[in-house]
Amino acid sequence: MRKLGDIASQSGQLSQVPVQSLMPLPAPYDRIADLPPRKVLNQKVLDRIDTSLDGFSALGLARPQTPEEEHEFVKRFLSGLEKLLSKENNWTFLEQLTLSLDHCARCQTCVEACPIYTASGHDEVYRPTFRSEVFRRLMNEYAKPGGKALAWLKGEHVELNAATLGRLLESAYRCTLCRRCAQACPMGVDNALLTREIRKLFSMEMGIAPKEIHDKGSMLQLRTGSSTGMNARAVRDNVAFLDEEIRDQTGLTIETPWDKEGADVLLIHNAGEILAWLENPMAFAIILEAAGISWTMSSDLAGYDSVNYGLWYDDAQFARVAVKQAEAARKLKVKKIVLGECGHGHKASMVTADRILTGDLNIPRESALVLLRDIVMSGRLKLDPSRNDFPVTLHDPCNMVRMMGIVEPQREILRAICPQFREMTPHGVNNYCCGGGSGFAIMSGYNFEDWRFSVAGRMKLKQILDAFADCPSPEVKKYVCAPCSNCKGQFRDLFQYYGVWEKSGILYGGLAELIVNAMTDLSQPFIKWEFH
């Protein structure tokens, strides 16, 4: 890519993203020959879908086949563009959108803050201001009065055709919405917000969204109760199995309370934990029971799944899910909702939903990290830090930490119970995203995974390896504490791709598991050093 207008080019791919140009990784991950080869899409697929941004495809967008189809495609986009600027259609984000459209000083301070741009070896196609500037110019030229003349006058004309839109859409799925750039911007411009507005336009006006987060995500959640497809009977069956596992592993008898009216706490996990990382909900049950907390889970629709994928791409889907979750809490008359270890669920429920949940739906919502800190610091659990005497580092989920400022509670816990705790560099609100943010951790169609592991997760992998540089041997077992399901999903897949467990002995897991691992009531270690 040579200039911004190339986004409209009718042929060719803007970047090849050559492996040799990517930011180098520490040994032994620096040998390109050892990496899995990139997936080659067959010609029949390539003929149908748009890969003209960078050779990858997150959505499998079909190219328009006729001039009429292209015309219709552009027309719908223009209609969406106008709606984004109207208060009636975009009351949720109009103000933030306008501020980010109007106040960019083109200073490029933000670009070095972006882990995707920098880890890609500064590939221009991933420059965070590239996508934003294209969007800004399209908005100015095509959705504002007198925009066309002004665009030509200022030399900011951008051709609007199917190629422009195909690339803009894919480009909106090359940003994890981590908002590190927004934090760096002296003007407060938020490229991630602009990225999400692009996604929103395509979803809400044109019905185009990744199937993993829409059809098999928020739609499935609204139909069955969970994006995993677990209905109420399935979740209760699975949690009964967790109770049984607790008994088998620890000898403790715990019966997870369901639909208990008047409980202090309604605990909502990311339901993926129950299926894929069951140690985490098991650890929560053990801790809450041992601390004598009055708690319950809900078997109402969406009341047992904190995910709200609409946060990443669609305001209407977002609102539908947020209301269902709050209704489950209202029905049980709980004092508060506690969000389990799920980053986007935190932001969705505790921050963004604040604009929707009014009156008796505005039930207090709290982070599990805070509750866990209070429990650990209260001394109610008998904890022996020497049981956690292995190297531990902490991953800061963007939504909890940079977005919400929940920085210290998890660290207070780790400093108290993990003698070999060490920080990553940088950390806290300056952390790097895991590379799976904004839905990427569950997106795996076409060749998207190659991009997710080689570009999006690259900076995080380097950071994790650097944090354990003093003990690189796979014989020394190490733990990345990642209190977020999405981040864990990314770490599992990323570590598998690079062979991190075999080469470096690094395991990942949640925060609650480390607390239970330190509990002296247990005769056996709770953490099993098996990669899964």
Next chain:
Amino acid sequence: MDSSQGILQVFTWNNHEVEVDEDGFIQQPDLWDEQLALALARTDGVIELTDAHWKIIHYIRSYFQEFEIAPMIRKLCKETGFSLREIYNLFPSGPAKGACKVAGLPKPTGCV
């Protein structure tokens, strides 16, 4: 132009055709039978299905018929008596991408 569905492919076996997604999961679980299971297994390099394979497949299917979702992996191991390693030996793509696919379930969804 419906792009959000992804591109379905047609999987052909014994002169029958079924739609599969890009990972080879069939789209209509009702079309499943034991012949199709064998054909799906062969796409993963499993040439014959032994009693051990069938025990896993039948458990997954009966759980799916009752709960409309795949059993959790730990439960699958506990109920069938196979360790995760043994399941990988039988289905090289693993319990979700291998065994569940052969059993005719849809691809797992959500944050899993």
